[in-house]
Amino acid sequence: MGKEGFKEEYRLRVELFQKRLKEKELEGALIFQPADLFYLAGTSPEGHLFVPPEGEPRLLVYGEVERAQEEAVWNPVVPISSFKEIPLSLADWGFKGLKRLGTEMDIISLKLFSRYQALFPDCQWEDISPDLRTLRMVKSASELEAIRYSASQHAKVFQYIREHIRPGMTELEIAVEVETYARRLGHQGRVRFRGQEQGLPIGVVAAGPNGACGIGVPWTIGGRGLSGLYPMGASTRRWETGEPLLVDYAGVYGDYLVDQTRVYFAGQVDRILERAQAVAYEIACSLAEAARPGTTAGELYALAVKQARQAGLADYFMGWDRKAGFVGHGVGLELNEWPVLAPGQETVLEPGMVLAIEPKFVFPGQGAVGVEDTYLVTQEGAKPLTQG
């Protein structure tokens, strides 16, 4: 894509967002979150993007603007040195006495919001995150190209895993092998997640019972981690014969990511694990087949639960005591994008959505099994992007 095509894509994104601003009768939006900034402006500096209901957005950046200027779609980038300059800059552009603004209310800190309120004392604030997250669900051709690249790099990692793991290795030894190989392929070594979680590992390696141990956040499988303040990810436990090994990694090569999980058995594992693993694959196939335009996210979840129940495994589906409450999620710039494949979710699938579908079963004392791939929604169902 040439420079003009690049700008055209961002112009379209902004116009679709502006349509929502107008419907909500907002006088503009102040965007601060890195992934949202990147989506609307092509760069993610510490700063604020003001999106008026019409016309080009303006990017305010703290201090040095050189880097942001280089990357940003909307120029010139305006340097500011403190919060107080935000309303002054907006006034310079003709935006004065603002009464209705939007921002990312789902993730804004109380501190930043209080500052916004003090800066715009007469302003009423609306949450524009649902609008942005909805826009971001459907990926463009260039976004899909980036996601396909991450998928192809991540496929090499999972091939490497298959060839290099063996029972007797510790989870940490396996994690180091995986992460080193992935980093050599350009993996960022971290992953963007919407919200306050900072303790997030880029992946989980969970051997045997560690696939079922309690975790710090409400996901199916978080692993045991190395210590109390880092209670997720690999531990120093060995993968023993007779145990499943769950390997779940986000693949972040560039700005876009994929999510993938594979489970490996060391020798003969308990029959129920083997059966659950087969059922997980069946559920994944059914969901991919059913994930057509017009289907809702909630219907996919219901279908997964129905199959788990028919297999007599509903109690173990997506966790045992505390269940994850979803069987998949959108991915793109962040790991937890929309839609969420969860009970009652009415989001209707559209071509171009990218979904991680991850049916898993958790057996207390024994471990976790299942599978996760990242798929592209098409007219003919969801097509897997991840492999290996």
Add this chain to the structure above:
Amino acid sequence: MGKEGFKEEYRLRVELFQKRLKEKELEGALIFQPADLFYLAGTSPEGHLFVPPEGEPRLLVYGEVERAQEEAVWNPVVPISSFKEIPLSLADWGFKGLKRLGTEMDIISLKLFSRYQALFPDCQWEDISPDLRTLRMVKSASELEAIRYSASQHAKVFQYIREHIRPGMTELEIAVEVETYARRLGHQGRVRFRGQEQGLPIGVVAAGPNGACGIGVPWTIGGRGLSGLYPMGASTRRWETGEPLLVDYAGVYGDYLVDQTRVYFAGQVDRILERAQAVAYEIACSLAEAARPGTTAGELYALAVKQARQAGLADYFMGWDRKAGFVGHGVGLELNEWPVLAPGQETVLEPGMVLAIEPKFVFPGQGAVGVEDTYLVTQEGAKPLTQG
């Protein structure tokens, strides 16, 4: 330390915190942040710790409690399934009609705070983060033991770096070498940072001009990173002869961390860089010597600036256009602990504080030089914990 000593230490932490709650006439505090939870309860699940002004704290955890129960100092841990159960549980313990509560207002999200307000409609909220951060500044014997362990592991990493880097390698190749070796030694592969930053790498490798490129957060040196949404850390740029290479890594082996930076020269670098590097070491020595009980954090910063000015290098000290605004910071469970060695900071140093002191100079177009070590404040000044 035996189990009783362990509990005794936590009891002391809680009692000191409770003293502050009583001074502020609070009826209790609701703690949610992982590092604060870990500091006061020994575990960091998704949940809330209620600390009354007197008596034992109570830990409320979402869903599975097994893991939290195992780690927590305060038992029994109470399982909850939603926010709404918080006031009910507190009422069960006799805490009803609460009018004045504390929480971590520096970092709480608007969303969580709004939920708290809805749950306790008659309650006035106070920020207790300054109290907790102040308490956490002075480390106990067991905390120092953990920090010394991280320092000794990190020393091995920096020895490895010295032996394995050479001009011509890319920043990413160097980062992979460093991170792989560190992970093999038990490095968590991530670092706890107070606040909303999730794009944080565990370290920066910056060759030549990349030491001076713009970054996403207001630190001295962030590196260029691999792409727009991950604008910090190593890039694919090669370290060329005649250039400085800055390597700055947090060392997180267990729950406690150290922070360390070294700069390496490939052959002969520009005179001014060489001189600035020598001045940085002189400043570090002076600050360590001056960091005695009774000195303030602001005085240390002023001393550093004075020496930079005397050397004629003030313009480049701690950044060039946008300066970091500090020359050091506390470390412990998080990378950005108190005190901050910044202008006017009145925090008085005490024995047992652990400080990263990091005088650095940034030359646009040329790169960054400097040094960083983690020190323990003693009666005889600050003693380095990191080495190599």
